Amino acid sequence: MTTDQAITINIIGAGQWGPNLIRNFANLPQCRVGMVCDMDEKRIQKLSAKFPDMKMTTDTQAAIADANADALAIITPVATHYQLAKQGLLAGKDLLVEKPLAQSVEECEELAALADKNNLILMVGHVFKFNPGVQYVKELLQQGTVGRVISLHAIRTNLGPVRSDANALWDLGTHDLSIFNYWLGTLPVSVTASGLAHLSPEREDTVVANYQYPDHVMATIYTSWLHPRKVREITVVGELKMVVWNDMDLNEPVRIYDKGVDRLEDYADTFGAFRLTLREGLVTIPPVGGKEPLTSECEHFVECVLKRERPLTDAQDGLAVVRALTAANQSMRSSSTSVSF
Numbered sequence: 001m002t003t004d005q006a007i008t009i010n011i012i013g014a015g016q017w018g019p020n021l022i023r024n025f026a027n028l029p030q031c032r033v034g035m036v037c038d039m040d041e042k043r044i045q046k047l048s049a050k051f052p053d054m055k056m057t058t059d060t061q062a063a064i065a066d067a068n069a070d071a072l073a074i075i076t077p078v079a080t081h082y083q084l085a086k087q088g089l090l091a092g093k094d095l096l097v098e099k100p101l102a103q104s105v106e107e108c109e110e111l112a113a114l115a116d117k118n119n120l121i122l123m124v125g126h127v128f129k130f131n132p133g134v135q136y137v138k139e140l141l142q143q144g145t146v147g148r149v150i151s152l153h154a155i156r157t158n159l160g161p162v163r164s165d166a167n168a169l170w171d172l173g174t175h176d177l178s179i180f181n182y183w184l185g186t187l188p189v190s191v192t193a194s195g196l197a198h199l200s201p202e203r204e205d206t207v208v209a210n211y212q213y214p215d216h217v218m219a220t221i222y223t224s225w226l227h228p229r230k231v232r233e234i235t236v237v238g239e240l241k242m243v244v245w246n247d248m249d250l251n252e253p254v255r256i257y258d259k260g261v262d263r264l265e266d267y268a269d270t271f272g273a274f275r276l277t278l279r280e281g282l283v284t285i286p287p288v289g290g291k292e293p294l295t296s297e298c299e300h301f302v303e304c305v306l307k308r309e310r311p312l313t314d315a316q317d318g319l320a321v322v323r324a325l326t327a328a329n330q331s332m333r334s335s336s337t338s339v340s341f
């Protein structure tokens with residue numbers, strides 16, 4: 001396949017999120033949507049009205065096996081990811097699988113190995129790695145503007161959607177873990193987590209997870225789908241600067257605070273004594289441009305398929321996040337004890 005060719009992609013799962021990928025893939029010049037599949041007949045009827053020229057089916061196996069398709073996008077609930085992804089890889093298709101990649105470390109490892117063995121692209125929908133605000137903060141961290149990172153604090157809340165196959169951390173905190181790993185360029189080593197299963201005894205609708213990264217970086221995540229406000233915000237506390245990324249602020253998503261605590265030698269006092277002085281400087285609001293993150297994610301997938309390149313959000317990226325989510329569940333099931341991984 002050469003780079004001036006187009007790929008055909010079949011989309012499996014067209015509930016709340018799927019139509020966003022249909023729209024994006026359909027608009028890309030190097031991509032054609034072969035067919036859209038959803039097992040729910042009513043969904044297919046609704047989508048046929050929205051996308052009248054697109055081929056639709058309720059037959060998942062036919063969409064996977066379709067000889068005309070180069071790739072599949074799997075946008076179904078997480079409980080189905082492993083089976084559908086495995087079937088897709090065995091059918092020789094490149095895959096974009098929504099987050100989280102699968103429900104266990106073992107499932108992710110198997111999918112990653114299968115993709116590698118068959119030279120297939122396996123990308124995970126960690127869409128925030130394609131978010132211009134998140135990328136801007138990554139640049140600040142790389143340039144040293146923020147200094148050594150001391151802590152990260154993420155809040156991701158809303159009223160719903162309530163999932164029946166994942167708790168709030170697996171659904172929402174997946175994004176924050178992928179962002180933390182990307183920003184820090186390293187992986188967490190332990191976690192303590194606690195959760196509240198108020199709406200259903202089977203899964204937590206509110207989870208607080210406290211991850212430790214190398215070099216004593218503390219990274220907390222507060223997730224809830226039982227909350228009055230939609231919040232998507234991460235605070236970075238660095239030795240030189242503090243940064244707040246607020247995804248709900250479309251115009252000014254990044255604020256850089258020249259705030260901190262300086263440790264001054266206090267020569268007026270006894271030798272070796274020091275004073276802590278608060279520094280409260282200016283707040284900078286940089287211009288952050290860029291396009292819709294999902295458009296960039298879809299473009300990246302198509303490019304990786306065409307050029308046979310490993311995606312920025314590859315199976316190892318998906319595996320690292322699922323490992324951290326699994327450890328948080330273990331901590332919650334053992335009275336919030338610290339789980340190393």
Ligand SMILES: NC(=O)c1ccc[n+]([C@@H]2O[C@H](COP(=O)([O-])OP(=O)(O)OC[C@H]3O[C@@H](n4cnc5c(N)ncnc54)[C@H](O)[C@@H]3O)[C@@H](O)[C@H]2O)c1
Pocket residue numbers: 012013014015016017018037038039040043060075076077078080084098099100125127171
């Ligand atoms: N990246 C993001 O920001 C983001 C946002 C929302 C959802 N998601 C992810 O997208 C996925 C889907 O979420 P959603 O909110 O659209 O869920 P949803 O329940 O609204 O839709 C899932 C759809 O998949 C269909 N489906 C289930 N099993 C199927 C099968 N075997 N074959 C064909 N169709 C099948 C269902 O009928 C349903 O229409 C999840 O993994 C979720 O985590 C990602």
